[in-house]
Amino acid sequence: MSSYPTDFKYTKDHEWVRMQDGEATVGITDFAQRQLGDIVFLELPAVGQQVKQGDVLGQIESVKAVSELFAPVSGEVTATNAALVTHPEGINTAPHDSWMVRIRASAPAEAGALLDAAAYASLVK
Amino acid sequence: MVEFGGWDMPVEYSGISDEHVAVRTRAGLFDVSHMGEIEIAGNDALALVQWLTSNDASRLAVGQIQYSALTTPAGTFVDDVLVYRMADEHYMLVVNAGNIGKDHDWIRAQAAERGGDTAVVNASARYALIAAQGPQAETVLQSLTAIDLPGIKYYWFAHGEVAGVRATVSRTGYTGEDGFEIFTPPAQADRVWQALLEAGRTVDLKPCGLGARDTLRLEAAMRLCGSDMDEQTTVLEAGLGWIVGWKKQDFLGAARLREQKMNGVERRLAPFEMRDRAIARHGYNVIRDHEQVGVVTSGTQTPFLKKAIGFAMVPVSMAVVGEPLMIDVRGKLVAAEVVPEPFYKRPGRT
Numbered sequence: 001m002s003s004y005p006t007d008f009k010y011t012k013d014h015e016w017v018r019m020q021d022g023e024a025t026v027g028i029t030d031f032a033q034r035q036l037g038d039i040v041f042l043e044l045p046a047v048g049q050q051v052k053q054g055d056v057l058g059q060i061e062s063v064k065a066v067s068e069l070f071a072p073v074s075g076e077v078t079a080t081n082a083a084l085v086t087h088p089e090g091i092n093t094a095p096h097d098s099w100m101v102r103i104r105a106s107a108p109a110e111a112g113a114l115l116d117a118a119a120y121a122s123l124v125k
Numbered sequence: 126m127v128e129f130g131g132w133d134m135p136v137e138y139s140g141i142s143d144e145h146v147a148v149r150t151r152a153g154l155f156d157v158s159h160m161g162e163i164e165i166a167g168n169d170a171l172a173l174v175q176w177l178t179s180n181d182a183s184r185l186a187v188g189q190i191q192y193s194a195l196t197t198p199a200g201t202f203v204d205d206v207l208v209y210r211m212a213d214e215h216y217m218l219v220v221n222a223g224n225i226g227k228d229h230d231w232i233r234a235q236a237a238e239r240g241g242d243t244a245v246v247n248a249s250a251r252y253a254l255i256a257a258q259g260p261q262a263e264t265v266l267q268s269l270t271a272i273d274l275p276g277i278k279y280y281w282f283a284h285g286e287v288a289g290v291r292a293t294v295s296r297t298g299y300t301g302e303d304g305f306e307i308f309t310p311p312a313q314a315d316r317v318w319q320a321l322l323e324a325g326r327t328v329d330l331k332p333c334g335l336g337a338r339d340t341l342r343l344e345a346a347m348r349l350c351g352s353d354m355d356e357q358t359t360v361l362e363a364g365l366g367w368i369v370g371w372k373k374q375d376f377l378g379a380a381r382l383r384e385q386k387m388n389g390v391e392r393r394l395a396p397f398e399m400r401d402r403a404i405a406r407h408g409y410n411v412i413r414d415h416e417q418v419g420v421v422t423s424g425t426q427t428p429f430l431k432k433a434i435g436f437a438m439v440p441v442s443m444a445v446v447g448e449p450l451m452i453d454v455r456g457k458l459v460a461a462e463v464v465p466e467p468f469y470k471r472p473g474r475t
Contacts, residue, residue, distance in 0.1 A: 037137055037140055037141055037336070038142040038428065040404070040426040041404065059455075061426075063141045063336065063340060064137075064141060
């Protein structure tokens with residue numbers, strides 16, 4: 001049984017978001033990593049890129065499938081996790097500690113409208 | 126669970142990598158009951174099998190098995206099969222799940238056209254099939270059977286009991302590892318499966334799903350019919366000249382295959398390894414000078430070798446070891462290189 005941190009927000013596409021001082025830290029949920037299975041490649045956007053909510057941010061590839069990472073909020077990409085690109089298997093072992101992208105949110109209200117932990121947990125139940 | 130050839134099958138149990146490595150280093154257990162069994166018996170059984178398949182079935186002793194192709198008149202694949210010689214004039218073809226109906230219809234039509242004394246029976250519902258694969262598979266299975274397993278050579282089989290259940294046990298598999306495939310009556314298959322899981326505890330045997338079955342077979346460079354080759358691919362284009370019985374008199378597709386052997390093929394399945402960090406998957410295009418010249422038929426990241434590998438159907442001029450390939454991976458051109466096969470060969474294979 002997975003537990004979803006209550007200080008995160010979640011998307012229906014299975015990203016988690018942690019908002020801090022107007023910056024969104026983004027990863028994928030435990031449910032998502034279990035669906036994907038063994039993750040072998042991670043492709044992330046360039047720092048400085050402007051993204052809109054719902055844009056494709058990158059690709060997460062497991063042995064069995066490729067899936068896309070979507071921007072949960074609009075804004076500018078301020079950082080990507082290069083260590084995770086080198087060792088993407090970390091996403092399988094600690095999905096909620098494996099951040100992928102940071103975005104300086106241009107419309108912070110977007111984050112407020114995302115799912116909370118309870119709503120997300122019931123979505124993937 | 127996914128739908129596969131009309132069956133609900135697990136893609137993975139503990140994870141594709143975990144299962145894959147278990148088979149390479151210890152043992153894994155696969156429920157492959159979806160595979161079909163078509164039996165051909167009667168005074169003219171050998172003649173019919175010889176006509177239908179590319180390999181030379183006359184070389185089989187009773188108790189022996191060969192890999193072969195069920196061919197069209199164009200020398201292409203109706204299916205790839207294992208031919209078991211059960212008795213003098215009694216053969217069993219183990220066929221792919223998705224092709225059972227097609228193969229059975231094809232064989233019956235050919236049998237009717239040729240006449241002769243043969244009965245063709247789709248026996249698929251009479252067999253469950255469990256594969257125990259890996260270096261420890263023999264030890265695990267031996268603890269449940271009186272059959273002398275070391276006495277069964279590669280691609281031979283024997284009859285007996287496993288966990289008290291009537292079974293036919295062959296030293297075969299689709300993993301590139303040592304191991305066995307166990308045919309049992311479906312009603313008792315669960316008992317055999319549970320007994321193997323239990324006996325496998327000492328070696329940490331893992332139940333394995335379709336995902337690991339695919340990564341294991343690809344690492345061993347074993348073809349998947351329907352993916353790597355189909356009714357448009359000749360046996361030679363699939364790189365399987367070794368399953369053609371060239372000394373046989375006549376068989377379906379013989380003329381085409383002999384012509385291709387003489388004049389060469391125009392395209393051929395090439396094993397490749399990625400040079401850039403990416404996986405080239407089934408259906409991705411091989412590009413040369415901005416033009417599509419080939420297509421990836423299988424591709425994955427292999428959990429044991431930890432490389433991205435695959436097969437591509439390419440012009441024969443490109444199907445040479447060392448040849449660089451550019452593959453369109455979702456809009457980006459990435460580099461691969463043709464390599465020798467198999468990608469993985471098990472140590473100390475006899």
